[in-house]
Amino acid sequence: MQNQSDYFINQELVEEMVRLNRQAALVTQEMGGVLAEQPEPAVFNDVLDLACGPGEWAMQAARSFLHFQVVGVDKSRRMIAYAQAQAEAQERGVMFRVMDITEPLDFADGSFDLVNGRFLLCFLKREQWLPLLTECFRLLRPGGVLRITEQESGFANDPIYQQYMNLWGMAWRKAGHAFAHTPAYIGVTVEMKNLLRQAGFVAPRHLPIAIDLSTGQPTHQPLLENLVEALKLASPFLVRLNVTTQKKINTLHDEMKGLIGKEGFSAYWLLQTVWSTKPGNNGMVAAASKAER
Amino acid sequence: MSTEPIGFPSQLYPAFAPLPAPMADHLLLLEQRRYRHRPARRPADQEMAQAVLARIDLARTLVFEYLHPFVTADQKRQERGESRTFPNVDWLLETLVQYTPGQGGNAEATLDFWQKRGLLRREKTRGLLEITSVAALLVARLTEGTLQRNWLPSFLEEIEPFWWCYGRVSPESPIQAIPVPFPADLPSSMVLWTPWRGAIWDGTWLSIRTTFLYRWARSPSVEDLLLWQEEIPRKIQAVQHDTLFGRPAVQSILVQEARSDVLFAIAQKGSCHAESE
Numbered sequence: 001m002q003n004q005s006d007y008f009i010n011q012e013l014v015e016e017m018v019r020l021n022r023q024a025a026l027v028t029q030e031m032g033g034v035l036a037e038q039p040e041p042a043v044f045n046d047v048l049d050l051a052c053g054p055g056e057w058a059m060q061a062a063r064s065f066l067h068f069q070v071v072g073v074d075k076s077r078r079m080i081a082y083a084q085a086q087a088e089a090q091e092r093g094v095m096f097r098v099m100d101i102t103e104p105l106d107f108a109d110g111s112f113d114l115v116n117g118r119f120l121l122c123f124l125k126r127e128q129w130l131p132l133l134t135e136c137f138r139l140l141r142p143g144g145v146l147r148i149t150e151q152e153s154g155f156a157n158d159p160i161y162q163q164y165m166n167l168w169g170m171a172w173r174k175a176g177h178a179f180a181h182t183p184a185y186i187g188v189t190v191e192m193k194n195l196l197r198q199a200g201f202v203a204p205r206h207l208p209i210a211i212d213l214s215t216g217q218p219t220h221q222p223l224l225e226n227l228v229e230a231l232k233l234a235s236p237f238l239v240r241l242n243v244t245t246q247k248k249i250n251t252l253h254d255e256m257k258g259l260i261g262k263e264g265f266s267a268y269w270l271l272q273t274v275w276s277t278k279p280g281n282n283g284m285v286a287a288a289s290k291a292e293r
Numbered sequence: 294m295s296t297e298p299i300g301f302p303s304q305l306y307p308a309f310a311p312l313p314a315p316m317a318d319h320l321l322l323l324e325q326r327r328y329r330h331r332p333a334r335r336p337a338d339q340e341m342a343q344a345v346l347a348r349i350d351l352a353r354t355l356v357f358e359y360l361h362p363f364v365t366a367d368q369k370r371q372e373r374g375e376s377r378t379f380p381n382v383d384w385l386l387e388t389l390v391q392y393t394p395g396q397g398g399n400a401e402a403t404l405d406f407w408q409k410r411g412l413l414r415r416e417k418t419r420g421l422l423e424i425t426s427v428a429a430l431l432v433a434r435l436t437e438g439t440l441q442r443n444w445l446p447s448f449l450e451e452i453e454p455f456w457w458c459y460g461r462v463s464p465e466s467p468i469q470a471i472p473v474p475f476p477a478d479l480p481s482s483m484v485l486w487t488p489w490r491g492a493i494w495d496g497t498w499l500s501i502r503t504t505f506l507y508r509w510a511r512s513p514s515v516e517d518l519l520l521w522q523e524e525i526p527r528k529i530q531a532v533q534h535d536t537l538f539g540r541p542a543v544q545s546i547l548v549q550e551a552r553s554d555v556l557f558a559i560a561q562k563g564s565c566h567a568e569s570e
Contacts, residue, residue: 012391014359014435021358078387082359088366 007123008171008237009230012078016233017054021086023226024056026219027118027271030211031149034061035114037207037273038145043113045069048139050101050117050132055083057118059092071107073099101135102128110141118149121188125176129191133199142280146201149273150188154213156267160255164231167252170243171234189272201276209273214266221260223269228256299325299338306457306470309349310489311429313453316412319446320436321345345436350488352435356428357490364424364494380422385430392434393441411449425455428491458487460510463520475510482517483510484559499556507560515548518555525551 009016028034034057035041042065049058052072062070072094074080083096099105101117102124115136124132136146153165169183180187193204213223231238235249244252259265300318301309309317324345328335336344360380367379382401404422407413413430414423430445437444454472461468462480471485486505492498498506518526529547532538538547 010391012387014355014388014391014431018355018358081384082362085362085366088369089362091369 008175009233010236011053011076013233015229017079017082019226019229019233021054021056022222024053024118025060026223026226027149027211028057028060030219031209031271031273034064034116035147037205037275038147041065042067044145046112047071047114047116048073048107048112050115050136051075051120051123052083052096053079055086055094055096057116058083058094058096059087059090061116062092062094063090070094071112072096073101073105075100101132105135105139107139109138110144112139113141113144115140115144115146116149117147119151120148121150121172121177121186123177126179127176129195130198133195133201137200137278140278142278144278145275146196146278147273147275148192148196149209149271150192151186152189152270152272153185154210154267154269156213156265158259158262158265158267160252160259161265161267164227164252164256167231167238167244171238171241174241174243175237189270189274192272192274193276196274196276200278202279204274204276206272206274209271211269211271212267213269215262215264220265224256224260228253228260231256299342301342303470304468305342305346307459307487308346309353310458310473310487311353311425311456311491312349312432313429313449313456315446315449315453316429316433317345317349319444320349320433323437323440323444348436349432352432353489355435356431360424360428360431360491364491368494377419377421380424380427382422385422385427388431389434392438407445410447411451411453412445414455424494425491428489429456456489458485458489458492459505460485471510479510481509481511481513482520484508484521484556485510486560499553499560501557501560503560503563505560507556509552509556513552513555515551518548518551522555522558525554 011017011020035044038044044065045067047058047061047068047070049055049061049070049072052058052074055072058070058072062068070093072080072083074083074096075098077098080096080098083094086092087094087096097106101120117136120129120132133146140146153169154161156162156165166183169178169180169186172178172186173180173183178186178188179191189206193206196204211219211223213220231249231253235246238244238249239246299321301314301321303314306314306317312320321342324341325335335341363379363384367377371377382404385404386401404413407430408415412426414426415421416423433445454474456473457470458473459468460471460479460483462483471479471483475485484507486507487498488505490500490506492506493500498508500506515526515529529544529551532547533544537543
């Protein structure tokens with residue numbers, strides 16, 4: 001997460017830190033784990049988590065692969081303090097450091113085997129992606145993997161949810177974060193492979209993920225509550241962008257709450273993980289391509 | 294429609310733990326003030342009280358989830374022989390400033406002022422802020438997230454209990470509101486419970502992933518335990534005259550284990566809290 005000036009919610013609010021923590025846990029679970037799409041995740045050792053927020057992914061990675069040396073970075077000092085406290089409380093050997101991922105990062109070239117980033121769209125403008133991916137290229141060892149998970153809008157059989165997604169589509173577009181030329185979707189996942197190639201990565205691959213938010217699904221209530229809370233917390237950002245009014249947000253907030261447990265409600269939240277390799281070979285590439293074959 | 298200020302009835306005090314009663318009453322008063330200029334739209338008193346309780350419950354959950362890692366990490370540091378550092382003044386000020394419109398912030402002087410007014414406590418031994426009073430302050434701040442001033446009552450009386458929990462002396466007895474710190478004369482068969490998950494931090498409450506945390510008010514005897522459950526205490530009674538198991542030291546261990554087992558069974562069955570939910 002980044003600071004208030006470029007992040008859509010004041011991430012230093014207690015509500016937001018807890019919301020992010022809960023959302024991260026739900027998303028990791030729905031994605032089948034921290035590295036579900038990686039053919040041989042055990043080949044990684046040094047792992048960097050970009051804009052790690054409260055550190056859920058980093059700690060889950062350290063828990064899933066005990067040999068991982070995980071570092072999480074985030075611009076928010078308070079978020080890092082929260083992540084560090086969680087790591088100490090759970091006795092996870094994860095290191096958290098305060099760093100702004102829109103600036104060069106304080107690590108030597110080739111420090112990592114794997115760099116992970118999730119939901120970076122929330123604070124990265126279109127033009128900030130390529131410098132970040134180029135910086136990740138520098139930080140990775142030859143054969144290392146960059147892995148980015150981003151969100152798109154979604155599908156729903158309910159006009160209220162569709163209105164909610166459209167609102168975000170408009171907001172990301174107006175804020176200069178979206179790549180799409182329509183508020184119907186965000187387009188960051190469409191552009192990701194091109195960006196990775198431009199940064200020097202090779203053989204990008206993708207895995208689409210559709211999180212089922214429909215009534216009756218285990219994620220229905222917790223994730224919908226999370227999205228409703230995000231709307232409330234992001235209201236200053238949305239009003240400032242002039243994509244809606246506070247009054248309309250309040251109405252939509254109440255209507256969204258009404259979807260929780262609504263019979264017949266069906267919706268999917270679309271995410272996509274794109275991963276790509278830095279050319280060269282340190283043994284990991286061979287293992288990865290063998291698995292691919 | 295009444296426009297008189299209302300307060301929470303005393304039997305509801307445990308429902309908004311860890312808030313002291315005047316803090317919760319103040320939040321209710323603020324809710325009433327929202328309708329000062331439009332009395333016709335003022336909801337019924339009970340409806341307003343329910344709305345405030347629901348907001349407190351939401352805030353309390355968030356505050357616990359946020360504080361728990363900090364408190365646990367601090368306790369682990371203490372176990373390693375390091376100094377405890379949490380919660381400190383800077384951390385609290387930085388947390389509160391996020392809720393101050395205009396980012397004016399609360400100065401350290403404000404914390405001193407609150408302390409003098411009984412709204413914030415410090416641990417006597419280390420001078421650190423007392424975690425439950427910090428939690429109560431944050432719950433109040435999150436419940437009333439918009440006002441820059443007057444979101445707290447002006448003061449708390451010195452005799453004001455820190456917070457309240459539920460208690461009952463047997464499964465059939467009425468549920469009572471019990472002040473914390475506990476009065477010295479609580480019956481030894483009394484079971485206490487609270488929806489405040491942060492109670493776990495003092496190490497005396499049992500948490501088994503139910504809505505409530507449980508503890509005994511004092512150290513119950515075998516006879517006290519028999520009021521709650523027959524099976525385990527009977528087994529102890531049966532071996533009272535046994536040459537091995539009847540020895541005082543062994544009996545003491547057996548009773549201690551039985552206290553935990555019976556409390557666990559009470560918590561699991563929900564026999565206490567069913568009526569307080």
